[in-house]
Amino acid sequence: MGFAKDFVWGAATSSYQIEGAAQEDGKGQHVWDVFVKEPGHIAEGHTGDRACDHYHLFREDIKLMKEMGLMAYRFSIDWSRILPEGVGRVNEKGIAFYSELIDTLLQHGIEPYITLYHWELPYALHQRGGWMNPQMVEWFGEYAKLVAERFSDRVKYFFTLNEPQCFVGLGFLTGEHAPGIKAPLKDTFAMAHHVLKAHGRAVQMLRQYGKQDLVIGYAPTGSMCYPETEREEDVEAARQMIFSMSQEDRNWTWNVAWWSDPILLGHYPEKEFACYEKYLPKITDDDMKLIAEPIDIYGQNIYNGRCIRMGKDGKPEEVPRYVGFPRTAINWPVTPECLYWGPKFLYERYKKPIYITENGLSCHDVVSLDKKVHDPNRIDFLARYLHELKRAAEEVDLRGYFHWSLMDNFEWAKGYTERFGLIYVDYRTQERIFKDSAYWYRDVIRKNGEDL
Ligand code: FCB
Numbered sequence: 350m351g352f353a354k355d356f357v358w359g360a361a362t363s364s365y366q367i368e369g370a371a372q373e374d375g376k377g378q379h380v381w382d383v384f385v386k387e388p389g390h391i392a393e394g395h396t397g398d399r400a401c402d403h404y405h406l407f408r409e410d411i412k413l414m415k416e417m418g419l420m421a422y423r424f425s426i427d428w429s430r431i432l433p434e435g436v437g438r439v440n441e442k443g444i445a446f447y448s449e450l451i452d453t454l455l456q457h458g459i460e461p462y463i464t465l466y467h468w469e470l471p472y473a474l475h476q477r478g479g480w481m482n483p484q485m486v487e488w489f490g491e492y493a494k495l496v497a498e499r500f501s502d503r504v505k506y507f508f509t510l511n512e513p514q515c516f517v518g519l520g521f522l523t524g525e526h527a528p529g530i531k532a533p534l535k536d537t538f539a540m541a542h543h544v545l546k547a548h549g550r551a552v553q554m555l556r557q558y559g560k561q562d563l564v565i566g567y568a569p570t571g572s573m574c575y576p577e578t579e580r581e582e583d584v585e586a587a588r589q590m591i592f593s594m595s596q597e598d599r600n601w602t603w604n605v606a607w608w609s610d611p612i613l614l615g616h617y618p619e620k621e622f623a624c625y626e627k628y629l630p631k632i633t634d635d636d637m638k639l640i641a642e643p644i645d646i647y648g649q650n651i652y653n654g655r656c657i658r659m660g661k662d663g664k665p666e667e668v669p670r671y672v673g674f675p676r677t678a679i680n681w682p683v684t685p686e687c688l689y690w691g692p693k694f695l696y697e698r699y700k701k702p703i704y705i706t707e708n709g710l711s712c713h714d715v716v717s718l719d720k721k722v723h724d725p726n727r728i729d730f731l732a733r734y735l736h737e738l739k740r741a742a743e744e745v746d747l748r749g750y751f752h753w754s755l756m757d758n759f760e761w762a763k764g765y766t767e768r769f770g771l772i773y774v775d776y777r778t779q780e781r782i783f784k785d786s787a788y789w790y791r792d793v794i795r796k797n798g799e800d801l
Contacts, residue, residue, distance in 0.1 A: 351798060352742045357460070357749030358794040359421030360414070360771060361707050363467035363511065365397045366758040368427065370404035374442035377433025379469040380479075380520075384527030395764025401756055402779050404446065409781070411453045413772060414755065417787055418794040421460040423706060423751045424450070425467035425511065428492055431499075435471030436488050444499050451503050461504045462751070464568060464706075465493060465551060467511040468520070468527070475528055480517070480540040486547045486639075493551035497558035507555055508568040508648050508706060509548045515570065517541055518602030525762050534598055539630040541602070545611050549639035566646035567612060568706040571605035573654030573687035574694070577668050586665035587657040591694050593665075594621045601625070605695075613699040615641035646748060647699055648706035654687030677710040677730070679760075679767050685733035689741045696745035703745060708734060709753035711760070711767035714784060722773040727786040735793065736801045752790065756781060 365381050385396040403410055414422055428435065430443035454461045466489070470479055474488055493509075501507075519526035521537050532540075552565055574591040576583035592606040601607070606618040615637055616622075622629070660666040675683035692703050712726045731752075741747055757770035765776055771787040774780075793801065 350743050351739055351801075353747070354797070356742065356747070356797060357421045357704070358790075358797075359419050359423055359460075359462070359749060359751040360417075360755040361423035361751040361753050362403075362755050362758065363425040363464065364427035364430070365400070365467070365469055366754070366760070367401040367403040367756065369397070369399040369402040371396075371398045373404065374446070375433060375440040376427065376443060377429035377435070377440070378472040379427065379429040380472055380475050380527035381469060382429075383472055384529055387529075390529060391762055392764040392766045395759065395766075397759040399776075400759045401774050406779060407450050408453055410756070411450075411457050411459065413781060413783070414454075414459055415457045416791075417771065417783070418791045419459055419755075420794065421462055421506075421749065421751070422454055422755070423462040423464060423508070425464035425469070426496060427469045428466065429469060429471040429473075431495065432471065432492060433473070435474035436491055439495065447500060451500060455503060460506065462506040462508065463496065463500065463504055464508045464511050465489075465496060466509065468516045470516075470528070479528070480521070480543055481536060483543055485543050486550045489547035490550035490554045493554040494558050497555045497560070497563075501555070501558070501563060502560040505561060506564045506566075508566045509551045510544065511568045511706075512570040512650060513541065513544050513608050514602045514604070517544065518600075522599055522602060534601070535628045537602070538625060538628040541607070542630055542632065542636070545608070545640045546636055548612065549642040552642040552644060553639075564645045566644055566648045566704065566706075567609075568648035568650060569605070569608045570650040570652075570707075571608070572603060573651055573684075573691035574657045575654050575684065575686035575690035577656050577658040582659035583657065586659040587690060588694055588697075590655070590657045590665045590667075591691075592618065592698065594618070609647075609695075609699065611637065611640045612644065613641070613647070613701065644701070646704055647695065647701040648704045649691065649695060650707035650753070651687055651691045651705055652708060652710075653682045653684045654691060656684070656686075677726075678713050679711045679763070681710070683710075683730060683733070685730075685737045687737075688734045689737035692738070692741040692745050692747055701746075702748045704747075704749040704751065705738065706751050707753035708750065709769050711769045714757070714768045714773055716773065716775070716782065720782075722782050722784040724784045724786050727771075727784065728789045731786065731790065731793075732801065735798060739798055739801045
């Protein structure tokens with residue numbers, strides 16, 4: 350028992366967070382390139398212009414992945430690097446970069462997993478309305494087609510979108526992320542519908558133009574829930590809560606069901622649909638068919654969860670966290686149970702093989718006097734979380750785990766102030782140093798989690 354023999358141990362990154370070379374080799378601009386340049390948007394005025402300079406250092410980085418024993422690497426393609434205007438003209442230099450990245454991974458025996466969209470919306474498309482424009486569905490499809498044509502001879506695994514919850518919620522409701530807009534609710538529901546349709550269109554294009562049988566998934570996030578006790582009523586309360594939606598309308602994107610039910614079950618969650626109907630665009634049967642284009646695997650980014658019990662009134666309620674509850678450097682709660690109950694509830698509802706496409710934490714990592722980076726908190730966090738994941742692996746079809754992140758990187762609005770990596774990056778010199786957790790993770794991989 351434990352993890353399946355072919356369980357995939359990997360790590361994840363995204364293009365803007367690591368690549369740098371923001372103005373090189375014909376790359377177009379995307380919404381983050383523009384957003385970071387305005388004062389007040391990013392902590393300490395940081396930008397991703399240079400980031401980890403992975404664009405130039407990717408060969409060295411792949412050597413480090415190999416040394417860590419990674420079996421797989423999840424990265425994203427910067428749409429504007431290969432299609433500078435979002436559609437039309439192809440930038441061959443951008444294609445060459447990803448092509449070489451893929452070849453080098455394969456030479457090192459590391460399986461590439463591509464995310465099509467990790468928030469890098471080409472600025473030229475944003476100017477044409479971006480996600481507000483229904484044409485985004487076809488634009489995203491065209492981009493997916495190009496990716497399939499150029500890379501799917503060597504890459505078998507694809508995820509369409511990373512965390513629509515975030516790029517709609519933070520990008521268009523709170524305005525904390527690019528493009529920094531506080532849109533009316535009505536617009537955000539319309540966008541979300543286009544986002545889901547774009548996902549479906551990308552699945553169709555990947556299948557149609559794929560050069561082998563592709564394995565296609567989706568990588569949303571959402572708050573997980575776990576029961577306070579294993580009593581059936583608490584389990585039921587957690588199950589109801591994980592698929593319910595926020596009570597606050599302007600917080601509506603933070604949920605699982607709105608973003609996953611249409612894709613996996615072919616319809617929006619009924620109760621919520623009724624509740625939000627006043628904001629919704631026209632939705633047709635053909636739309637729903639497109640959105641529910643069959644996928645093969647289900648990815649979920651899981652960082653934490655809420656503890657739930659059945660209240661005396663027969664309604665699920667959240668158990669308040671005690672004073673001094675453990676938190677990571679970025680102030681996210683440490684709740685290992687979410688890696689057991691999350692996959693369990695998701696599998697029950699969606700019945701698809703599951704990958705944890707992201708999980709991890711930021712710590713206040715520093716280089717010590719002995720020149721090493723000691724991160725006992727990360728090891729402790731991982732030991733707890735992966736132990737729970739192992740329990741899940743014994744009950745559900747769990748295929749893989751991608752740690753967020755391979756290396757410290759540009760953490761969006763927090764700039765470089767949060768360190769999520771297994772590898773420490775000195776941004777002054779671009780030196781990489783394995784943190785203690787990287788060695789620890791290497792052992793986990795070697796033993797396929799036997800000791801967890
Ligand atoms: C997720 C994002 C990823 C990174 C981690 C910490 O929401 O997908 O890019 O920012 O959080």
